Amino acid sequence: MILNIKDIALAAYMKMEGCVIEGFDGSTFCLVGPEEKAEEAWSLEYLNSCCSTHDNHLLTLRNMVREYNSGNRSRGR
Helix, strand or coil: CEEEECCHHHHHHHHHCCCEEEEECCCCEEEECCCCCCHHHHHHHHHCCHHHHHHHHHHHHHHHHHHHHHHHHHCCC
16 A cells, blocks of 8 residues: 655654655655555554654754754854
């Protein structure tokens, strides 16, 4: 089954689970999976995985760093 995925985190998870990237158009990954599974099933599996938790923590920490750095730039540091 060929799936067109716009979510980079979901595409990475699917690749980890054995899917192969067949194409990329700049915003959408075209993936072929080892099994017939709809995008909704992949999304639920990803959201319930430790990978999703990791990704959310990573984004939170990255935003903290950006906020800290932008605050220091405005103070001339």
